[in-house]
Amino acid sequence: MKELVMIIRPEKLEDIKKILDEIKCGGMTISTVMGCGTQKGIVTSEKAVNEIRGFKTTINLLPKICVEVVVEDKDVEPIIMKVREVCATDHVGDGKTFIRNIEEVVRIRTGERGSKAL
Template identity: 50%
Template sequence: MKKIEAIIRQEKLEELKLALDNDFQISGMTVTQVLGHGNQKGVAEFVRGQKVIPTLLPKIVFWLVVDDAQVESITDKIIEICHTGEVGDGKIFLYNVEEVIRIRTKERGTDAI
């Protein structure tokens, strides 16, 4: 099993959730709103006539745990949906998951996903 963690643009979340549900029947994911920056640094904005460059930009981080066989196709789908070609498209991180246990039913492994 693998944990997929992706940092994406906020406006891509709904389209991505719909695609993952329709194409892979993903039963659950964790999503959080975060602030951060990478190469993008910030986009100049004007507030009350003053130029302001925020150093932390709003992003979405989502996590899901999937069977190893699904990792490549899911990451390809994330890239397909979230790619704009502009700085700030995000990153995907993959982690090995030793075990998953569903607390309610005590199921383990892929049954618990």
């Protein structure tokens, strides 16, 4: 089993949900997050300088959505390919997918383990 952590543009969430539904993903966790990557959060030629409690600060974090799912190994590559098709705009800030190994999963309610718990 693998955990996919996808950091995406907020407007792409519904597309991701459709992809995961088509693959019959058992569930997902969605979080609203803020972050920056290569572009350092800069979306225009000017940085936004704000004053927060008397301190000047540069706001360089952009809103993103974090989608976390645990899937069977066989589903990882199809999900990655479909997410790339749907989410790639060829502009900086499209996001990233992180892939982690999952040793075990246990459903709390029933005690089921492994694939049955997904």
